[in-house]
Amino acid sequence: MKRVVTGFPGLYREDNGPEGTRFRILLAREKKSFQEYFYFGGKVTEKEARASAIQRWRVITSAHPPMTKRRFREILRKPNDSGIAGVTKIVTKVKGGEYEFWKATWTNIKGKRTSQQFSVNKFGEKKAKRMAIVARREALDELGDR
DSSP states (O other): OOEOTTTTTTTTEEEOOGOOOEEEEEEEEEEEEEEEEEEEEEEEHHHHHHHHHHHHHHHHHHHOOOOOEEEEHHHHOOOSSSSSSSSEEEEETTTTTTEEEEEEEEOOOOEEEEEEEEEHHHHOOHHHHHHHHHHHEEEEETTTTT
């Protein structure tokens, strides 16, 4: 059975029957995984193993802090025309003609997906793209690290 150690996300107390009882650190940071075990029973008490695990958890999390939500939102998950997460060029056909625009997309504080479009026909290619980039950046600035 695995239980989270309160106040230390990524640190667990595991009862594994014949394999033993231990504290386990399991963290992922910046494409790196950290997994360490602290067994107790016999010569090592549960209190000593817990203290060692917490001390090591603090060392790992101070050297590799969790990613902020802002940074997470800026990860480019799949290639797009702009090379910037949340900003892409859209080409649609409307009434027999093509309509091009740059679209900025983000998720607001309530979790609702929001977007803003900038017409290439109205603003020109470069200006519409720049406006979309600025709109997304301003929206993320408003959200902060929440």
